[in-house]
Amino acid sequence: MRMLENGSHFVDVGGYQLHCAVIGSGPPLLVVHGGMGYGHGGFRPWLDALGDSRTVIYVDLPGNGKSGTPADYEQWSTVDRLSDSLHQLRVGLGLETWSVFGHSFGGYVVQSYALDHPDEIDSLVISCSTSIMDHMDESLRFARIASHSDEQYEAIAGALFTPMTSDAEFDRVTSQVRSAYFADPDFLGRDVQMPSGGSAAAFNATLRVWDNSDLSNRVASITVPTLVLGAARDWTFPLDVGARRTHRLIEGSSYHEFADSGHFPYVEEHDEFIEVVAGWLLTP
Numbered sequence: 001m002r003m004l005e006n007g008s009h010f011v012d013v014g015g016y017q018l019h020c021a022v023i024g025s026g027p028p029l030l031v032v033h034g035g036m037g038y039g040h041g042g043f044r045p046w047l048d049a050l051g052d053s054r055t056v057i058y059v060d061l062p063g064n065g066k067s068g069t070p071a072d073y074e075q076w077s078t079v080d081r082l083s084d085s086l087h088q089l090r091v092g093l094g095l096e097t098w099s100v101f102g103h104s105f106g107g108y109v110v111q112s113y114a115l116d117h118p119d120e121i122d123s124l125v126i127s128c129s130t131s132i133m134d135h136m137d138e139s140l141r142f143a144r145i146a147s148h149s150d151e152q153y154e155a156i157a158g159a160l161f162t163p164m165t166s167d168a169e170f171d172r173v174t175s176q177v178r179s180a181y182f183a184d185p186d187f188l189g190r191d192v193q194m195p196s197g198g199s200a201a202a203f204n205a206t207l208r209v210w211d212n213s214d215l216s217n218r219v220a221s222i223t224v225p226t227l228v229l230g231a232a233r234d235w236t237f238p239l240d241v242g243a244r245r246t247h248r249l250i251e252g253s254s255y256h257e258f259a260d261s262g263h264f265p266y267v268e269e270h271d272e273f274i275e276v277v278a279g280w281l282l283t284p
Contacts, residue, residue: 005019018059018061018068022056022057023048024053025053027054031059031101033061035064037174043266050277054099057068063201073201076208077210077240077266083110083115086100097121100125101124103266111222115221118224122225123224123226124226125280128234128263128265131215134214135238135241142238146180148179148180152176164202166200174195184268187268192264209248227280228243229257230243232260234261234263234265258273
C-alpha cells in the first residue's frame with residue numbers, strides 16, 4: 001500500500017486540480033465535506049483524532065477551498081461529476097482502495113461514489129445525510145424549532161435555499177443561520193469559528209445537484225460495510241427522512257445516533273463521535 005506524506009497534495013483530475021490535506025498514519029480514509037462552499041476546514045481539528053489509526057485525507061471538492069474550478073462548473077447538475085472526481089483523486093494519489101467518510105452533502109456524494117466505484121472502497125461512513133432530498137417541508141418544520149429568532153428562521157426558509165449572487169451574499173446568509181445547526185449555539189464563537197471566504201458558485205452547484213438527488217432506488221445495492229450516523233437535533237436531515245431511512249435502505253448497514261447534537265455531532269459530541277467511528281473502522 002502506498003504511504004502518503006502528511007501535508008498538502010494537489011492532483012490533476014482532468015483540466016483542474018483537487019486539493020487534499022493529509023494527516024496521520026495507517027490505512028487511508030478519505031473525508032468528504034458537505035456544504036458546499038467552504039472546503040474541508042470545518043472538519044478540523046475535530047476529525048484529526050482519526051489520524052491516530054488512519055491516514056486521513058481531507059479533500060476540497062471541485063470549486064471549494066484550495067481546489068480548482070472546472071471550466072464547465074456552472075453546468076454541473078448531477079452528483080456523478082463529483083463522485084467521479086473522487087475516483088480520479090484516488091488514481092492520482094496512487095491508492096488501490098480506501099475507506100470513505102462523507103458528512104451532510106458529502107454523505108450524499110460518497111453514496112454515489114460507492115455505487116459507481118464499489119471496488120475502490122473498503123468501508124463507508126455516511127454522516128448526517130440522506131439518499132434523496134425530498135423532505136424540505138419536514139426540514140423547515142424542525143428548523144423553526146431550532147431557530148433562535150424569527151429572522152433566523154426566515155433566512156433559513158428563504159435565502160438559504162436560493163442561488164447566491166455573490167460570495168459576500170453567501171458569507172452573509174450562512175453567518176445568519178449558522179447557530180441553528182448546533183443544539184448548543186454557544187459552540188459557535190466559543191469552540192467553533194464562523195468560516196469566511198466561501199464560494200457562491202460551489203453552493204449554487206449544491207442546489208443544482210439536490211434538484212437531481214434521488215439515490216433512494218439504488219443505494220440498496222451498496223454492499224461495502226457501511227456505518228450510518230444520525231443526530232437527533234439535526235434539522236437539515238431529520239432522522240426519519242435522513243439517517244434512519246438511509247440505514248433502512250442499505251441492508252446490513254450499522255447505525256449510530258447522537259442524542260444531543262445538531263448537524264455537527266463530531267463537534268458537539270466529539271469524544272463519542274471519534275470513539276464510534278474509529279472503533280467501527282477498526283472492527284474486522
